Amino acid sequence: MNNLIASPTARPVTPLGILTKKLEAVVQEVNQRQDLPADLVAEINQAWELAAGIDPYLEECTTQESAALTSLAKTTAQEAWDEHFTAGAIVRPLEQEMLSGHIEGQTLKMFVHMTQAQKVLEIGMFTGYSALAMAEALPQDGVLVACEVDPYAAKVAQKAFQQSPHGAKIRVELGAALATLEKLAAAGETFDLVFIDADKKEYTAYFQMLLDTCLLAPHGFICVDNTLLQGEVYLPAQKRSVNGQAIAEFNHTVALDPRVEQVLLPLRDGLTIIRRV
Known part of the structure; x- marks a missing residue:
């Protein structure tokens, strides 16, 4: 989440975005003193300029998204x-900041190219931005299975897929993710890349399910979003939300698992890349 088109409801949801917003408030205060x-x-102003300039520069230097992705981000x-909001279907209301956005979308698309993946699994699709970005990099006979729990978000996604020449590569599985994973594993499905x-x-x-079943191919990769969770994972534990604590525990679990190697990248809200050893 979230290099989005400007919206009055958009808010910073990455460590850098939050830091930049806080520095902006400090700059406004000190410039009046x-x-x-x-x-x-001057030092405080320069600190804000350094933080505020990173995301726009990344946008400028990264290959632009397709017209279909631009349209989906705007929608x-x-x-x-x-x-x-479908009460009971999700743990919290949907919001536009859940969108992966330009930089992360292009990163995932590049990973598909680099790994030469034929089959991709996405756990958590939302409106389909990251799914469509990865599908654009799949070969014509490639398949992306996208799991989504919320029917309205899935409806928005499928409408966007129908407007893209790559949308036919995507198969949406509606329902709770763990139940869908169990079904895919029982069917013997295997994936080269999982997001x-x-x-x-x-x-x-x-x-655990990806590693304990056939779902992840022997040489497959897992990409995990939000593994910095707005900086909560490295702030004092008493400042963490329930989700922040869950991600901190997940990061610790992955770091201690001898079956994998991993690297946590400070991309947006944190992106961890994992591979079997």
Whole structure:
């Protein structure tokens, strides 16, 4: 989540975005003060400029998204998600910040190219931005299975898929992710690349199931989103939300598992890349 088209409801949801917002408030305050040393004010302003300039520069230097992805991002940003909250279907209301966005979408697309994946599994689709980005990199006979629990989000996604020449590569599985994974494993399905971006409290269960079954190919990779969770994982434990604690525990579990190697990248809200050893 979230390099989105500007929206009045958009909010910073990455460590860098939150840091930049806080620094902006500090800059506004110190620039109104007359009792502070000029060199201190200059240092604070430069700190804000360094933080604020990273995301726009990444956008500028990264291959632009397809027209289909641009349209989907705009649709997601303009949707009144509060009106489509399916009580009991998800752990919290849907919001536009759940969208992966340009930089992460292009990163996942590049991973599909690099791994030459034929089959991709996405656990947590939302409106389908990351699914469509990865599908664009799949070969014509490639398959992406996308798990989504919320029917309205899935409806938005499928409409976007129908408008893209790559949408036919995507198969949507509606329902609770763990139940869908059990069904896929029972059917003997195997995937070269798996992207996890669903219920944070179930991340460890997803991870264990992927490794304990045939779901992850012997040389497959797992990409996991939100593994910095707005910085909560490295802030004092008493400042963590339930999801922040779940992600901290997931990161610890992965780090101690001898079956895998992993690297946590500070991309957006944290992206962990995992492979079997």
